[in-house]
Each structure stands twice: as structure tokens, then as C-alpha cells.
Amino acid sequence: MSVKTQESQFAKDVHLGLTSTPKTLSSKYFYDQAGDKLFQSIMAMPEYYLTDCEFEIFNTQAEDILNEIAPNRRPFNLIELGAGDGSKTRVLLRHFLKSGVDFTYCPVDISAHILEELESALKDEMPDLQVELLAGDYFELLNERIGKFEGRNVFLFLGSTLGNYNEVKAQEFLSKLRAGMRPEDQLLMGVDLKKDPSVILRAYNDSHGITKEFNINLLRRINQELGADFDERFWKHCPNYDPQSGEARSYLVSTKPQKVYIEATDRSYSFEAWEEVHTEISKKYSLSQLERLGQESGFKVIKHFLDCKHYFVDTLWRPV
Ligand SMILES: C[S@@+](CC[C@H](N)C(=O)[O-])C[C@H]1O[C@@H](n2cnc3c(N)ncnc32)[C@H](O)[C@@H]1O
CATH class of the missing domain: 3.40.50.150 (Vaccinia Virus protein VP39)
Known part of the structure; x- marks a missing residue:
């Protein structure tokens, strides 16, 4: 697949995710150069x-x-x-x-x-x-x-x-x-x-904020590669773990009503205050x-x- 096709697939997937209910972004896009480095830091954390x-x-x-x-x-x-x-x-x-x-x-x-x-x-x-x-x-x-x-x-x-x-x-x-x-x-x-659910949750919510950086980096990647204007000050990393489904889930939560424009899709996307965007699942x-x-x-x-x-x-x- 050429770089160009990969880029347009990225734009298509982001558009699809942000226009679906509830909103999602695929975890496969975590891994740009900065995301690769952050994931290596996560793997080195004692909590992980x-x-x-x-x-x-x-x-x-x-x-x-x-x-x-x-x-x-x-x-x-x-x-x-x-x-x-x-x-x-x-x-x-x-x-x-x-x-x-x-x-x-x-x-x-x-x-x-x-x-x-x-x-x-x-x-x-x-x-x-x-x-x-x-x-x-x-x-x-x-x-x-x-x-x-x-x-x-x-x-x-x-x-x-x-x-x-x-x-x-x-x-x-x-x-x-x-x-x-x-x-x-x-x-x-x-x-x-x-x-033990508390052991699991710590792996996705470490005290040094590396897992938070990893999640937020997805917004930075969309800004850089798709020309978006996500302002990371208004997004929060929110992980949780449900022992019944065995799913640790990570979300990015919008801390205020806001609109984000993405050049690659030529569209604005609206987020309500405290609306969540699901980014990752880690099932046990x-x-x-x-x-x-x-x-x-x-x-x-x-x-x-x-x-x-x-x-x-x-x-x-x-x-x-
Ligand atoms: C959670 S990391 C695990 C890496 C490695 N297997 C390990 O155990 O340390 C997932 C890796 O899968 C790659 N990946 C995710 N989705 C992929 C896909 N659809 N095709 C190929 N690689 C993918 C990512 O780039 C990343 O390097």
C-alpha cells in the first residue's frame, strides 16, 4: 500500500469513527514514530x-x-x-x-x-x-x-x-x-x-502519565498528518476496567463543548462537554x-x- 493510500485510509477511518455513535478512533493509528516510542516506554513501566x-x-x-x-x-x-x-x-x-x-x-x-x-x-x-x-x-x-x-x-x-x-x-x-x-x-x-482488577487498571493508568501521553498522541497525529486542530488541553485520558467483560477500555473525553476541524476530510466535528471518544480496548x-x-x-x-x-x-x- 502506498503512503498516499495509507494517509487517505487514515482520513477515512478517522471520519468514520468521529461520525459514528458512540465516537471511536482505531487503536491501530497509535503507532506513529512518537507512538512507537511511547509504547516502548509503556512496556518498560513496572505497572505494565x-x-x-x-x-x-x-x-x-x-x-x-x-x-x-x-x-x-x-x-x-x-x-x-x-x-x-x-x-x-x-x-x-x-x-x-x-x-x-x-x-x-x-x-x-x-x-x-x-x-x-x-x-x-x-x-x-x-x-x-x-x-x-x-x-x-x-x-x-x-x-x-x-x-x-x-x-x-x-x-x-x-x-x-x-x-x-x-x-x-x-x-x-x-x-x-x-x-x-x-x-x-x-x-x-x-x-x-x-x-486482580486493580493490577489491570494500573497498567493503563500509570502514575507518570505515560499511558495518558500515548492516548493523547493519537490527537497529535491527527493534527500533524490530517491537518486537524485538536487542542489537547481540552481532552482527558480516561481508562476503566470491567471485570465481567474483561475489557480495559481507554477513552479521550472532551472537557468542554468544542468543534474540531480536519483539513483532510474538510469537515468539522462537534463534541459535547464530557463526551467520550473510545480509543482502545485491551481484553483479558x-x-x-x-x-x-x-x-x-x-x-x-x-x-x-x-x-x-x-x-x-x-x-x-x-x-x-
Ligand atoms: C500492542 S503492540 C505489540 C507489539 C509486539 N507484538 C509486542 O508484543 O511488544 C501492537 C503492534 O501491532 C502493530 N499493528 C497494529 N495493527 C496492525 C495491523 N493491522 N497490521 C500490522 N501491524 C499492526 C502496531 O504497529 C504495533 O507495533
């Missing part, structure tokens, strides 16, 4: 336990994971959807390289900037690693490129990115992915589990809910890899 948990799983169970995904050390393509900076994946990559298994790492991300950063880190750290970078939307790339790869594919979908979809959308995502998989392919997915699952989701999307669980607190799971699935 998800990163530490997934690091622990990979640091302590990489050999078990390899034994499941490459029995008899069969070669494979390791395709990471939404790879980001690949910081946790590098633990697996180092272990797989050391074991001598034949694989190609294919990180996919919509942020070309974060992929460049990942590429240069991999060249420095693991010059022998075979890498094929794929910049763009993972669904488009699944159809256009990944479906044509030769050999067995092992998909990674880490960091609880599945949680950015509600349950209906998660099933749609998994069913689409399942449709592009061959019988011998596998999926290793990092999923955040239900736990119980293991049984996750297993049901797998069944309903055409997968069978091979094995769960859990951290010691049972806060997080990397779950390995195969298509049925």
Missing part, C-alpha cells in the same frame, strides 16, 4: 506487567516452545504479526539460532519506522538470522504475500495484541488467520489473563474463555505456556 510476564515465559520456556513448534527440528517461517520492536521475540530468536534450527523470521508491522528499528537491531545482534521484513497491514499481507510462502508457517501474535479486539472481532481475526493457514501451521499467541481472558474462542475459530490448543503468577499465557494452537 504484561511485558515482564512474557519475557519470563520466553526466558524460562524457550526450549519447550521450540520442541513444540519444530519437532525433529523441521524448518519453518516464523511470521510475527504486529511485531513492534520485537524485544521479547529476540529472546526466542536467540535461542532458536543457538539450537541450529533452520528458520526465517518475518516480522510484519503497519509501522515502517518500528520495522526499520527492528531490522537494524537484528543486524547488530544476530547477523546470521534470515529475516524478511513485511511492512503493512497484516490482513492485506496475509492475502498478498504470506499465503504464498513456501514451507511451514508458525505465526506469532504476542504482547496481548489480540486483546485490542473485542470478542466478536477477535473471533473474526482468528477465523481469517485460520483460513490462511495450512494444516501443519501453528499459532503462538500471547494473551493477558483475568486477575480466562483460560477457559480462551480455549472456547480457539474452538469457535477453528483451532485446537496444543499447550499453554504460563508465567509463575499465572498473569499471562503464550498459548500454542493448531488449525483443526
